Amino acid sequence: MKSSSPRHTSTRDYNYEIVSVDTDVAYRTWMAKYPSALSSFEQITNFAKGKRIALFLDFDGTLSPIVDNPDFAFMSTNMRATAAKVAKYFPTAIISGRSRDKVYNFVGLADLYYAGSHGMDIMGPIRESFDDPPNCIISTNKQGK
Numbered sequence: 212m213k214s215s216s217p218r219h220t221s222t223r224d225y226n227y228e229i230v231s232v233d234t235d236v237a238y239r240t241w242m243a244k245y246p247s248a249l250s251s252f253e254q255i256t257n258f259a260k261g262k263r264i265a266l267f268l269d270f271d272g273t274l275s276p277i278v279d280n281p282d283f284a285f286m287s288t289n290m291r292a293t294a295a296k297v298a299k300y301f302p303t304a305i306i307s308g309r310s311r312d313k314v315y316n317f318v319g320l321a322d323l324y325y326a327g328s329h330g331m332d333i334m335g336p337i338r339e340s341f342d343d344p345p346n347c348i349i350s351t352n353k354q355g356k
């Protein structure tokens with residue numbers, strides 16, 4: 212007779228299943244406490260009305276996937292295009308535990324703010340001229356210094 216319930220061939224399999232159930236419960240509990248912002252989008256947009264918006268983003272695990280080798284945490288083309296688009300509407304900053312240069316090299320968007328080393332090293336968008344929006348800083352290189 213064929214059994215319809217899952218087979219447990221070893222204690223190891225059984226323990227693995229308990230860990231999976233625990234992980235699932237922990238995940239559901241966490242999601243109940245911190246629901247996806249996308250499911251409350253209307254509430255967020257209503258709350259944001261009349262306010263000045265700035266966007267602060269994490270890099271690893273947010274803009275890039277978590278990978279084994281930190282040197283390969285590349286952003287997708289879609290994610291880069293989305294970050295560039297959102298930065299046209301709101302001041303947008305990336306805050307990271309990585310060094311600022313490393314994050315900038317991964318992202319490569321000049322219109323964003325970058326806060327590296329957990330906020331110890333901050334760079335604003337590169338300003339081509341004094342006529343650019345005031346939320347930019349002047350690039351020291353562009354001034355010839």
Ligand SMILES: O=P(O)(O)OC[C@H]1O[C@H](O[C@H]2O[C@H](CO)[C@@H](O)[C@H](O)[C@H]2O)[C@H](O)[C@@H](O)[C@@H]1O
Binds near residue numbers: 272279
């Ligand atoms: O503040 P973040 O931008 O989230 O940076 C936190 C740390 O991110 C990196 O490590 C994490 O991502 C790696 C690549 O996916 C992954 O291999 C590692 O296990 C994660 O901890 C980065 O290497 C660290 O320097 C950052 O502090």
